[in-house]
Amino acid sequence: MLDLKLIREETEKVQTALLKRMSPEDLDLQKIINLDNQRRSLLLVLEEKKGERNRSSKAKPTEEIIIKMKVLGEEIKTEEDELNKVELELKEAISALPNLPADDVLSGGKENNQAIYTFGEKPSFDFTPKDHVELATDLGLIDYPRAAKMSGAGFWIYKGAGAQLEWALLNYFTEHHNQRNYRFILPPYLLNESSAYASGHLPKFREDLFWTEDGLCLNATSEMMLNNYHRDEILPTEELPLKYYAYSACFRREAGSYRKEERGMIRGHQFNKMEMFQFTKPEDSWLAFEEILTSAKEMIEGLGLHFQISKLAAGDCSSAMAKTVDLEVWIPSMEIYKEVSSVSNALDYQARRSNIRFKNSNGKNEFVHTLNGSGLATSRLFPAILEQFQTSEGTVKVPVALRKYLPEDLWELKKK
RNA sequence: GGAGAGAUGGCUGAGUGGUCGAAAGCGCCGCACUCGAAAUGCGGUAUACCAGCAAUGGUAUCCAGGGUUCAAAUCCCUGUCUCUCCGCCA
Numbered sequence: 001m002l003d004l005k006l007i008r009e010e011t012e013k014v015q016t017a018l019l020k021r022m023s024p025e026d027l028d029l030q031k032i033i034n035l036d037n038q039r040r041s042l043l044l045v046l047e048e049k050k051g052e053r054n055r056s057s058k059a060k061p062t063e064e065i066i067i068k069m070k071v072l073g074e075e076i077k078t079e080e081d082e083l084n085k086v087e088l089e090l091k092e093a094i095s096a097l098p099n100l101p102a103d104d105v106l107s108g109g110k111e112n113n114q115a116i117y118t119f120g121e122k123p124s125f126d127f128t129p130k131d132h133v134e135l136a137t138d139l140g141l142i143d144y145p146r147a148a149k150m151s152g153a154g155f156w157i158y159k160g161a162g163a164q165l166e167w168a169l170l171n172y173f174t175e176h177h178n179q180r181n182y183r184f185i186l187p188p189y190l191l192n193e194s195s196a197y198a199s200g201h202l203p204k205f206r207e208d209l210f211w212t213e214d215g216l217c218l219n220a221t222s223e224m225m226l227n228n229y230h231r232d233e234i235l236p237t238e239e240l241p242l243k244y245y246a247y248s249a250c251f252r253r254e255a256g257s258y259r260k261e262e263r264g265m266i267r268g269h270q271f272n273k274m275e276m277f278q279f280t281k282p283e284d285s286w287l288a289f290e291e292i293l294t295s296a297k298e299m300i301e302g303l304g305l306h307f308q309i310s311k312l313a314a315g316d317c318s319s320a321m322a323k324t325v326d327l328e329v330w331i332p333s334m335e336i337y338k339e340v341s342s343v344s345n346a347l348d349y350q351a352r353r354s355n356i357r358f359k360n361s362n363g364k365n366e367f368v369h370t371l372n373g374s375g376l377a378t379s380r381l382f383p384a385i386l387e388q389f390q391t392s393e394g395t396v397k398v399p400v401a402l403r404k405y406l407p408e409d410l411w412e413l414k415k416k
Numbered sequence: 417g418g419a420g421a422g423a424u425g426g427c428u429g430a431g432u433g434g435u436c437g438a439a440a441g442c443g444c445c446g447c448a449c450u451c452g453a454a455a456u457g458c459g460g461u462a463u464a465c466c467a468g469c470a471a472u473g474g475u476a477u478c479c480a481g482g483g484u485u486c487a488a489a490u491c492c493c494u495g496u497c498u499c500u501c502c503g504c505c506a
Binding site: 040043044046047048050051053054056057058059060061063065066067068069070072073192365 | 434435463464465466467474475476485486487496
């Protein structure tokens with residue numbers, strides 16, 4: 001949520017920034033200001049009347065005053081209803097506004113995304129490379145048919161060496177984050193509706209979430225959980241920045257997505273992901289952004305995978321974010337870079353919605369800044385490892401960084 | 417799943433319809449005393465919004481949302497959470 005004061009006081013600036021990610025016909029700041037003016041004038045009258053009622057209720061009233069207050073009470077009720085209506089409308093209008101893109105974020109949509117960094121090179125094969133589905137099946141790492149039997153399309157089962165490789169990745173991440181003093185969180189996988197609103201995933205992603213009969217939804221990214229972790233709290237200033245990382249399985253309906261082009265485990269209903277999250281003082285958040293980005297980058301580089309970093313254009317960032325950078329790993333069979341991590345700074349946009357504050361140097365409560373970055377999602381790394389590190393014999397050489405988590409006979413994955 | 421108890425300021429805890437934004441204690445901050453500290457004494461100590469240049473004033477907030485009443489921390493309803501007992505438990 002944007003600051004209403006900012007909208008009122010720096011309307012031009014807000015307008016210009018928002019136009020980087022919105023079309024002019026969707027943007028009407030004057031409507032918001034008008035609603036707020038309406039709200040203020042209603043408040044003025046209403047509070048005066050309430051004040052009068054309070055003064056008359058300090059002691060036992062006379063019969064005459066009771067009659068007067070009865071009438072006043074009716075008026076208050078009517079005006080309160082009116083105020084509530086205006087406030088609701090105002091809240092909806094302001095909640096619909098996305099965050100202000102950071103200054104260095106380009107306007108427009110996906111087409112304006114910009115590759116800003118590349119690591120390694122596209123592997124070239126002097127044989128016909130297999131895709132990851134073929135490799136995973138041949139090497140007995142993943143069982144697709146049984147997963148389909150048990151749960152339907154869009155699921156897979158890690159088995160044997162495949163499960164161990166997946167687990168090794170998670171161990172690799174854990175160790176990486178622990179070394180950087182992030183606190184490990186294992187959150188619940190189900191969360192209630194109000195949390196999904198607070199994290200900003202509702203109402204927008206209602207169709208993309210799985211829902212239980214109890215009205216809970218399955219975690220789609222632990223960003224949802226970490227966002228809510230400190231909801232309605234005033235964080236101890238001396239503990240900032242607070243750094244967390246969480247592991248959870250993530251569940252997404254991915255309704256209407258492109259199964260055909262995204263075979264195997266590129267896009268499924270359930271995948272494993274670790275998430276980094278920071279709560280910082282406002283002045284520290286861009287530094288934290290770089291730190292998270294570097295951390296994610298180092299993890300992929302440590303695996304030796306070819307990947308690139310893209311700075312997303314304003315319209316391609318999710319709406320809560322001032323800036324988002326994607327780390328995308330090369331999938332040879334698809335000839336495309338696929339996101340394995342998304343690093344974002346929400347500034348105070350999420351904190352305002354979740355009401356997470358700290359005491360600033362003036363002793364005033366101020367909203368913190370929140371940042372998050374995947375660290376990392378395995379479901380694209382796994383295919384990338386299989387495809388990028390396959391050999392002409394049909395085996396896969398496991399990245400050195402993962403070998404300490406695996407028995408020696410799995411350092412090269414071979415057909416059994 | 418059934419029965420019961422509870423939720424009050426940073427904390428403990430009083431308050432069962434009006435003078436209660438809320439006693440008391442603790443904590444914290446300031447001042448006094450002291451060479452300094454402790455102890456003691458005095459004063460202060462929530463948040464949000466609105467009006468105002470400001471001083472200040474107003475409104476709301478006693479888990480949340482509704483309701484009753486001229487008036488609600490207090491009465492009624494619903495929900496959430498916590499605790500106790502019983503049942504169930506792949």
